Amino acid sequence: MSPLFLPDELIAEVLSLLKPKSLLRFKCVSKSWNSLISDPFFINMHLIQSSRNPNIILLPEDFPTTSSIALLNPLLDDNPSINHFPKDSKYKLMKRYCHVIGSCNGLTCLVNSLHVVNSPCKNEFYLWNPSTRWVSKKPVSFHHSYQSFNFSFGYDNLTNKYKVLAFRPNDVRILALGDNIWRNIQSSPTPPHEYCSIFGHANYGVYLNNSINWFALRDNKRPNDYCRADLSVQQFLIISLDLRTETYTQFQFPQGFDQVPVVAPIVCRLMGCLCFSHYSRWYNFDIWQMKEFGVEKSWTKLLKFNYHDLIIQCGSSQLIQLFPLHVFENGDTLILSGNHNQLICYNSRDNRVVRQATITNSICERMFNVKHYVESLHESNILQ
Numbered sequence: 001m002s003p004l005f006l007p008d009e010l011i012a013e014v015l016s017l018l019k020p021k022s023l024l025r026f027k028c029v030s031k032s033w034n035s036l037i038s039d040p041f042f043i044n045m046h047l048i049q050s051s052r053n054p055n056i057i058l059l060p061e062d063f064p065t066t067s068s069i070a071l072l073n074p075l076l077d078d079n080p081s082i083n084h085f086p087k088d089s090k091y092k093l094m095k096r097y098c099h100v101i102g103s104c105n106g107l108t109c110l111v112n113s114l115h116v117v118n119s120p121c122k123n124e125f126y127l128w129n130p131s132t133r134w135v136s137k138k139p140v141s142f143h144h145s146y147q148s149f150n151f152s153f154g155y156d157n158l159t160n161k162y163k164v165l166a167f168r169p170n171d172v173r174i175l176a177l178g179d180n181i182w183r184n185i186q187s188s189p190t191p192p193h194e195y196c197s198i199f200g201h202a203n204y205g206v207y208l209n210n211s212i213n214w215f216a217l218r219d220n221k222r223p224n225d226y227c228r229a230d231l232s233v234q235q236f237l238i239i240s241l242d243l244r245t246e247t248y249t250q251f252q253f254p255q256g257f258d259q260v261p262v263v264a265p266i267v268c269r270l271m272g273c274l275c276f277s278h279y280s281r282w283y284n285f286d287i288w289q290m291k292e293f294g295v296e297k298s299w300t301k302l303l304k305f306n307y308h309d310l311i312i313q314c315g316s317s318q319l320i321q322l323f324p325l326h327v328f329e330n331g332d333t334l335i336l337s338g339n340h341n342q343l344i345c346y347n348s349r350d351n352r353v354v355r356q357a358t359i360t361n362s363i364c365e366r367m368f369n370v371k372h373y374v375e376s377l378h379e380s381n382i383l384q
Contacts, residue, residue: 106376
């Protein structure tokens with residue numbers, strides 16, 4: 001009997017379905033497999049497959065590199081995957097606390113800050129792949145005066161470069177990783193609104209379609225406050241920065257958005273689309289979706305449910321601060337993060353909490369931060 005022959009294309013397709021941890025081990029099977037798994041075409045193929053099954057990454061809002069992080073799939077596994085930073089001293093990782101400002105293509109951007117009295121502030125940026133435990137060896141630095149900056153991270157697929165954005169009112173700078181030059185670009189006419197760490201989520205912006213997107217308030221005299229009495233729905237908008245052209249666009253909120261919410265809306269990415277969520281009248285929680293990116297007429301209400309029922313089912317007598325993380329393809333079931341270390345899987349059609357998880361390991365002793373994360377084999381030599 002002749003040995004079974006599998007075409008290379010079929011082998012690549014099957015391997016692309018596997019987790020990065022397995023693929024790294026399979027590099028040792030043969031030279032041909034090592035070559036295949038290291039090939040940029042295969043790495044991109046694997047990323048496309050992984051994008052269909054996104055993960056949720058959980059970290060303390062600020063964490064030391066000696067701590068752990070958790071990766072969960074949207075089914076809320078009872079045993080999340082716990083990842084540690086590499087302990088190899090050759091990485092010379094930061095010794096201070098850091099946080100994640102963004103993630104794309106399986107790479108997250110970490111920043112840590114050093115503040116010394118009467119000295120300029122110093123920020124250091126690293127790229128990190130939690131799936132492979134790869135961390136860039138050499139940080140990019142950003143020095144600035146005492147007024148703090150916010151940061152965002154994204155990918156420009158036209159130039160094939162990752163970009164870090166540093167912004168504050170009337171002062172915006174951008175760095176294409178590998179160029180090592182911070183450039184000033186035009187400031188947005190309406191600066192992004194500062195969320196004041198609602199749920200531990202600063203307004204870092206949402207990366208989508210080669211752009212970074214923020215919630216903003218037009219003509220807001222107190223940009224750090226969200227004061228219901230001072231606002232009207234006409235002030236609500238989304239600022240979008242195109243990373244290719246480095247120009248801004250403003251998206252208006254939909255016409256059905258007719259009441260100023262008690263707390264600021266949260267801009268997010270769900271089902272591959274730009275979305276925002278907010279509390280509305282009569283205990284309702286609404287999620288709007290821009291079905292066609294950049295087209296304001298494509299705003300549709302993706303979900304609406306009574307969060308009072310959800311609170312009761314979760315055994316809480318207080319308002320749960322909800323942040324939508326993932327919507328399943330059926331459009332009815334979603335994953336939300338609640339107060340502190342709570343994750344909720346909720347079916348809006350049946351008005352039923354399907355599953356509920358409280359993350360109790362050491363990573364979540366304090367309020368945690370949640371990010372979408374797609375596992376990948378991507379690494380970058382731009383910071384080596």
